[in-house]
Amino acid sequence: MFPSPDGLWSIGELAEHAGVTVKAVRFYSDRGLLPEAARSAGGHRRYGPEALDRLRLIRSLRTLDLPVPEVGRVLDGDDVREDALEDAVAGKLKELGSQLAALRWREAALRLIQDCTPEERADRLRLVGAVTVPPSTAALARFWKNWLPPRLPARLTSVLIEHSVPQPPAEPTPAQVLAFARLHAFVSGPCPGTGRGQPAVHRSDTGYRPAVLYDGLREAHELASAEMRAQRPPRPGGALDCFVAAYARSRGTQDTAAFRRLLGEQLAADPRIDHYWQLVAELVSPASGPPEPTLGATHEWLRAALDAQVSRTAA
Structure with a gap:
C-alpha cells in the first residue's frame, strides 16, 4: 500500500487515496489540521498512514459545514x-434551526402575498417587509417596557414581558404571518399610553403600588384562565376575589363594595390596548381546539365579572 521505501505518501498519493484534490490537502496542512510526517530531500511533504483517516475525518466534519477553526478545535493534536465536537454540533444545529425558521417564515409570507387580492397586496408587502426574517420580538418587548410602570423590580418586569410577548410559531401559517406583521406595526408606532395617560395603577398620584399589584395578579389570571378554558362566562368567585384583592392590597385598603365600584370605574376609564391582544390571539391560536387565553382575554373576563357584580349589587 505504501510503495515508498520510507512507507510514506506524497501529497499527491494521499490526495488520490482520499479522493480529494492536492489543493485541499495543502490547504488543511497549511492550517495545521493535517500534520505532515516528514519532508523529502527536495522539500516535498510526506504523510504517514494515519493521515488518511485524519483527512477523512476532516472531510466529514467539513461536510457537516463546520468552519475550519471549529474543525481545528475538535482535532486537538492527535x-x-x-x-x-458536541459544542460544534450543537452550534450548527442552532444555526440550522434559525435558517429553517427563516425559510418557513418566508414560505408563509410568500403564500400570504400570493393568495391576497391585488388591492391587499401593497399593504401586505409593506407590513411583511418591515419584519425581520426570522422575526424578532424585540419591538414587542420595548413596547411593554414603555407601557409598564417605571421602577418595577427587574424580576417582575421580566416575568410580565415573558407572558405578554408571544413567540412567533415555528411553522407559521400565512394568517399568523399577517397577525405578527400587524402586531409589529402596532407596537412600532407611538405607545398607546404615551401622551394619552397611563392606567391608573401606573400613576403615582392614585395611591397604587404597581409592584404589589402585578405581583398579586398572577394567581387571578391563572384562575380566570381555568374559567375560560372551561368556557364559563364571567362570574363572581375565586378568580374575581383574587383580582380585586390584588388591587386592594396594592392600594393598602380593604376589598369592599365601594372599592369594587371605584375599581370598576377606574378600569373602564383606563387606556386600552385591545387590538394588541386580538392580534396575539390570532398569532397563537392553535390549528384545532379552543384558543389559549391571553393575559388580555383574562383581564377582560375579570373586568366583565366585576362589572356584572357591581351592577347586580347596585340593582
Missing part, C-alpha cells in the same frame, strides 16, 4: 475532543 485526538478528537468530544466536548469540542
